[in-house]
Amino acid sequence: MTPPRNCTFPATDWTVLARCWHAVALSADVTATAPFAARLLDQDLVLYRTATGLTVAADLCVHRGAPLSLGCMQEGAIACAYHGYRYDGTGRCTLIPAHPNAPIPGKLALRVFPARERHGLVWVSLDPGAQPDTVPDFPEHVDPAFQIVTVPPFDWDASAGRQVESFCDVAHFTFVHPTTFAASDPVVPRYEVEATPRGVRAEFASRVGNVSDPAAAQQTWRRIYQLHLPFTAHLSVDFPAGGRLVVFNAACPVSARRTRVFAVVARNFDRDQPVADLIAFQQKVYAEDQRIVERQNPEDLPIDLGEEVHVKADRTSVEYRRQLARLGLGRGFTA
Numbered sequence: 162m163t164p165p166r167n168c169t170f171p172a173t174d175w176t177v178l179a180r181c182w183h184a185v186a187l188s189a190d191v192t193a194t195a196p197f198a199a200r201l202l203d204q205d206l207v208l209y210r211t212a213t214g215l216t217v218a219a220d221l222c223v224h225r226g227a228p229l230s231l232g233c234m235q236e237g238a239i240a241c242a243y244h245g246y247r248y249d250g251t252g253r254c255t256l257i258p259a260h261p262n263a264p265i266p267g268k269l270a271l272r273v274f275p276a277r278e279r280h281g282l283v284w285v286s287l288d289p290g291a292q293p294d295t296v297p298d299f300p301e302h303v304d305p306a307f308q309i310v311t312v313p314p315f316d317w318d319a320s321a322g323r324q325v326e327s328f329c330d331v332a333h334f335t336f337v338h339p340t341t342f343a344a345s346d347p348v349v350p351r352y353e354v355e356a357t358p359r360g361v362r363a364e365f366a367s368r369v370g371n372v373s374d375p376a377a378a379q380q381t382w383r384r385i386y387q388l389h390l391p392f393t394a395h396l397s398v399d400f401p402a403g404g405r406l407v408v409f410n411a412a413c414p415v416s417a418r419r420t421r422v423f424a425v426v427a428r429n430f431d432r433d434q435p436v437a438d439l440i441a442f443q444q445k446v447y448a449e450d451q452r453i454v455e456r457q458n459p460e461d462l463p464i465d466l467g468e469e470v471h472v473k474a475d476r477t478s479v480e481y482r483r484q485l486a487r488l489g490l491g492r493g494f495t496a
């Protein structure tokens with residue numbers, strides 16, 4: 162595992178993050194008809210499908226370095242746009258058009274990365290030895306009681322750590338989300354936070370402001386945050402009437418300063434309501450956060466707890482930063 166050219170992460174942090182699984186694309190965006198480009202940890206990737214399934218490889222033709230994502234799919238292989246070399250689902254070259262009958266050098270093979278599809282997302286690790294069972298869980302995604310709504314992926318000019326921390330912050334609702342869901346009371350009651358084998362779990366009860374029923378506005382809505390290191394968070398909100406809304410937030414560290422967010426929503430109520438309204442609401446909430454998070458300084462999440470100031474309301478983010486430190490991210494992560 163070698164950091165790519167022009168890597169924006171300190172090499173030690175890149176190596177830690179490269180071992181983890183990250184969502185890089187919607188499964189639906191990767192087809193058998195055209196290659197799909199993505200970037201993870203500054204590594205350019207090409208995603209394609211053949212008869213043997215999904216392939217994720219470095220977006221680089223080993224002949225003369227052209228990006229394979231400029232190419233096309235031909236007869237079940239990916240074909241380079243420059244000299245037409247074809248590569249199969251294992252990354253092996255199967256055709257050199259200039260010499261179709263000559264033996265193909267074994268070195269003509271793409272760098273293929275471990276990939277898995279779960280929750281409608283393509284997950285990739287840059288570590289050839291990555292364990293597949295460590296992709297984050299999202300049980301509602303396969304529960305027939307839930308309707309699944311995928312928000313179109315969007316990019317923020319911010320680090321993945323800052324994005325995920327904002328998603329799990331319980332003290333900003335009144336100030337950042339007054340027009341979407343926040344109640345007017347900014348007080349954060351004591352709430353429970355615990356370390357889990359994969360990250361952090363926090364349970365919080367809040368009031369919300371986007372309900373017309375005054376009785377419902379007085380009730381508390383249970384919110385459970387489950388953070389899966391390094392950059393995925395599963396939020397379930399239990400409504401007083403029994404409904405549950407889940408927002409699964411997988412932040413892809415495109416670079417140290419750019420994050421692609423995959424947000425998948427599950428709900429077991431209002432299933433007859435237009436999904437466009439739900440998507441528009443989520444986009445509005447995220448846009449409210451984006452305005453702040455893209456302007457935070459330093460851009461990276463300071464995991465040294467001495468660097469920013471913490472109060473009781475910040476217990477989730479304090480534990481998140483501790484866990485990122487345990488994962489092996491160093492002071493360099495604070496840039």
Ligand code: FES
Binds near residue numbers: 225
């Ligand atoms: S660079 Fe891809 S075939 Fe030559």
Ligand SMILES: [Fe+2]
Binds near residue numbers: 450
């Ligand atoms: Fe927010």
